[in-house]
Amino acid sequence: MFNPKKILVLAPHTDDGELGCGGSISKFCSQGKEVFYAAFCLCSKSLPHGMAENTLEVECRKATSVLGIPASNLILFNYEVRELPASRQKILEELLQLNKQISPDLVLLPAVSDIHQDHQVIHQEGIRAFKNTTFAGYELPWNNYSFSTNFFITLSEKEVTQKVNALKEYKSQAAKNYMKENFIRSLARVRGVQANAEYAEAFEIYKWIV
Ligand SMILES: [Zn+2]
Numbered sequence: 001m002f003n004p005k006k007i008l009v010l011a012p013h014t015d016d017g018e019l020g021c022g023g024s025i026s027k028f029c030s031q032g033k034e035v036f037y038a039a040f041c042l043c044s045k046s047l048p049h050g051m052a053e054n055t056l057e058v059e060c061r062k063a064t065s066v067l068g069i070p071a072s073n074l075i076l077f078n079y080e081v082r083e084l085p086a087s088r089q090k091i092l093e094e095l096l097q098l099n100k101q102i103s104p105d106l107v108l109l110p111a112v113s114d115i116h117q118d119h120q121v122i123h124q125e126g127i128r129a130f131k132n133t134t135f136a137g138y139e140l141p142w143n144n145y146s147f148s149t150n151f152f153i154t155l156s157e158k159e160v161t162q163k164v165n166a167l168k169e170y171k172s173q174a175a176k177n178y179m180k181e182n183f184i185r186s187l188a189r190v191r192g193v194q195a196n197a198e199y200a201e202a203f204e205i206y207k208w209i210v
Contacts, residue, residue, distance in 0.1 A: 016110065026159040110122055
């Protein structure tokens with residue numbers, strides 16, 4: 001059976017982890033598992049005009065805390081948004097370092113089909129750095145041209161609600177259509193039906209080591 005104890009979520013940008021696997025993070029935390037969250041961009045250049053530069057950092061601290069991640073397990077890097085491809089080698093080195101420090105037994109990262117250039121870098125360098133670990137891609141349907149739903153984590157009403165509440169902390173991103181509560185709940189319901197549960201999150205599994 002699959003029973004990871006230490007989970008590392010790789011988020012190219014703050015909010016990617018909550019969107020892709022916020023319900024699963026909440027479930028892992030409530031089961032007493034250790035969850036780490038590493039985000040690579042604080043995206044100050046993507047903020048609406050007039051917002052403080054650290055807005056997304058503050059929102060990410062609140063959102064991950066809603067999910068149950070201790071502040072000491074939140075790792076924030078400050079690469080420039082849309083420019084991760086220019087820093088691939090440095091990012092690989094950061095990831096190798098995280099592997100050494102944390103030694104996770106499950107890594108959740110963007111899917112291989114993700115079209116965003118920053119997400120591609122975190123996927124490609126992630127599977128390189130964590131090649132001896134179980135890893136799976138989380139789903140961001142607006143970025144995935146194709147996605148194999150071959151791995152599911154079932155969720156309760158409480159865990160989906162915690163995901164929704166965590167995403168509500170991203171007030172600067174509230175206008176995005178994928179941030180809407182009915183979208184988050186609907187997708188979790190669809191994945192739940194596929195997994196014979198009330199709700200679920202779907203993943204694309206790339207490597208599974210038992
Ligand atoms: Zn992103």
